[in-house]
Amino acid sequence: MSDTKVYLLDGGTLVIDGFHAFWNRGPGGELRFPCYAVLVEHADGTYIFDTGYDHDHVMKVLPFEKPLQTPEQTIPGALARIGKKPQDVDYVINSHYHFDHCGGNKYLTEACTLCHAKELEACSCHQPFEHLGYSDLSFAPDLAKAKAGAKDAAEPALDIYTPKFETLTGDQEIAKGLWLFETPGHTAGHYSMMVELKNRRPMLFTADACYSQKNMDMMCISSFHLDPTASLKSMQRLKDLAEKYDAELFYSHDPESFGDYIKAPGFYS
Ligand SMILES: Cc1ncc2c(c1O)COC2=O
Ligand SMILES: [Zn+2]
Ligand SMILES: [Zn+2]
Ligand SMILES: [Zn+2]
Numbered sequence: 001m002s003d004t005k006v007y008l009l010d011g012g013t014l015v016i017d018g019f020h021a022f023w024n025r026g027p028g029g030e031l032r033f034p035c036y037a038v039l040v041e042h043a044d045g046t047y048i049f050d051t052g053y054d055h056d057h058v059m060k061v062l063p064f065e066k067p068l069q070t071p072e073q074t075i076p077g078a079l080a081r082i083g084k085k086p087q088d089v090d091y092v093i094n095s096h097y098h099f100d101h102c103g104g105n106k107y108l109t110e111a112c113t114l115c116h117a118k119e120l121e122a123c124s125c126h127q128p129f130e131h132l133g134y135s136d137l138s139f140a141p142d143l144a145k146a147k148a149g150a151k152d153a154a155e156p157a158l159d160i161y162t163p164k165f166e167t168l169t170g171d172q173e174i175a176k177g178l179w180l181f182e183t184p185g186h187t188a189g190h191y192s193m194m195v196e197l198k199n200r201r202p203m204l205f206t207a208d209a210c211y212s213q214k215n216m217d218m219m220c221i222s223s224f225h226l227d228p229t230a231s232l233k234s235m236q237r238l239k240d241l242a243e244k245y246d247a248e249l250f251y252s253h254d255p256e257s258f259g260d261y262i263k264a265p266g267f268y269s
Pocket of ligand 2: 096098133186208224
């Protein structure tokens with residue numbers, strides 16, 4: 001059986017204010033941070049965990065986040081760099097449906113979409129303050145049409161992609177050595193992912209349950225959250241899981257650490 005490989009697909013960068021990255025702590029000022037997707041080549045198939053943001057969506061809805069993304073940093077471009085095509089991807093897992101984690105789903109037309117049941121539900125009934133976060137519904141065109149208004153919902157266009165969704169709850173080993181751990185708080189159904197590998201310590205991808213090493217060191221959550229108390233508990237859970245499995249934490253938006261991560265076409269195995 002071929003060894004599992006993990007590729008980090010650089011998805012470009014965005015800007016937020018330091019007080020958004022470190023809730024009530026800051027410091028303020030522009031903070032440019034990375035976004036990326038994780039491709040797992042596994043004996044059971046090709047998985048992608050999170051798909052970054054769509055440049056045009058961000059320019060339209062949140063231009064103040066100043067997206068910087070080259071063609072190689074889109075999902076099709078990043079896949080091409082490792083000799084793959086979007087239709088080679090069997091599963092796309094979203095930690096959550098914030099726009100900077102699902103913007104590339106729409107390219108993965110052959111993939112089955114896995115997410116937490118509560119996360120898919122949240123997209124239809126989020127809190128008013130979550131509107132910008134959940135602003136890119138291109139991963140679920142039917143939902144987007146339904147939300148756009150009943151008049152459009154009646155006749156979905158034939159050419160839109162109609163993803164298959166598989167919703168999960170609880171901690172899951174979705175394939176041998178490929179784990180999803182519930183880390184709610186940032187959003188209702190947030191999942192973090194751990195990959196066990198043959199030649200190195202497990203990789204525990206925090207997603208937005210912890211933006212950076214600095215957030216973890218300060219035990220300080222981001223200001224984008226549904227439930228701050230649950231967010232803090234999830235950050236502590238990540239610490240405990242890393243200790244239990246001797247796993248290395250990989251953060252979602254850490255400008256410092258990302259420079260040291262091996263990016264595709266390099267890989268971990
Ligand atoms: C990067 C980023 N920017 C804005 C928002 C989020 C983000 O992760 C989540 O909810 C938001 O409004
Ligand atoms: Zn988020
Ligand atoms: Zn909304
Ligand atoms: Zn994010």
